[in-house]
Amino acid sequence: MSGERLAGWFGGGLVALGVGLAIGIANAPAASAAPGNSSDSASTHRGAASSARGAQTTARRAPAARVSQAVATRSAQTPQQAAGVARAARPQVESRAAASTSPARNPLDAIVMLKGWQLALPPQLVFFVKQVVGSATFTDDTKYDLHNVDQYDWNKLTGISFTLLHPDDNAIMVAWRYNVDTQMFEIGPYYNMDFARIMPTDDEIISVPVDGKFTFNVDYQGITLRYGDTVVYKPLPAGLHPNQLSAFRINSWFGGTSNAPKTIWYYMQLKPWWLTL
Structure with a gap:
């Protein structure tokens, strides 16, 4: 890439960054000064608070639900499945034990x-x-x-x-x-x-x-x-x-x-x- 093209890319990036900052600053005061009477504001605030509490309750309950579901899934496994897993793991353990006890021969x-x-x-x-x-x-x-x-x-x-x-x-x-x-x-x-x-x-x-x-x-x-x-x-x-x-x-x-x-x-x-x- 030539020096001129690199300078163009760099300048364009700076311009885009400046435009984004300007839009953010312009929108922030307008949002905080939005018109409305006190009762509407209070209702709005109460609704937002209620929504926030509901979200927190949902957030607190979600892990418990996942834990219960995991426990139920594990409980649904049959003894035969568990025994099958144990049998599948045993040959690897025995092979490692055999390898570790195998005598060194000179x-x-x-x-x-x-x-x-x-x-x-x-x-x-x-x-x-x-x-x-x-x-x-x-x-x-x-x-x-x-x-x-x-x-x-x-x-x-x-x-x-x-x-x-x-x-x-x-x-x-x-x-x-x-x-x-x-x-x-x-x-x-x-x-x-x-x-x-x-x-x-x-x-x-x-x-x-x-x-x-x-x-x-x-x-x-x-x-x-x-x-x-x-x-x-x-x-x-x-x-x-x-x-x-x-x-x-x-x-x-x-x-x-x-x-x-x-x-x-x-x-x-x-x-x-x-x-x-």
């Missing part, structure tokens, strides 16, 4: 058993240990189904053995398996003594859900397992004699007699080996 804690294998990776072998302490978490990737009686065999999570060439001769171990019926993992204390298997009894088995974190402590006195408020302790059998000179930490192992039917993952955190010597 890739360095991952233990993997490859399909068709029994030995787990990475190696966890450490010599001269007196104790194995840590925690573990099973996930959906830990579930398996052998479709035979080997499903009830116990896998070896960790522990201590005293015979290198025959780890199943004398050993203290944490055992685990997946129960396809309950869809829960089961953990329990497990011993080898003179090649005999001393497996967990029914009252020594703890059920652990997916993503449930449990702890363990294996030492020369026995095995302690804990999940939540459930604790199981089983002392060493009378004939098992620990020997630190030949002691080593057992590597994770699938089975039992069957190999892993699929690649299996879980997470385990172990106390640093130099603190277990």
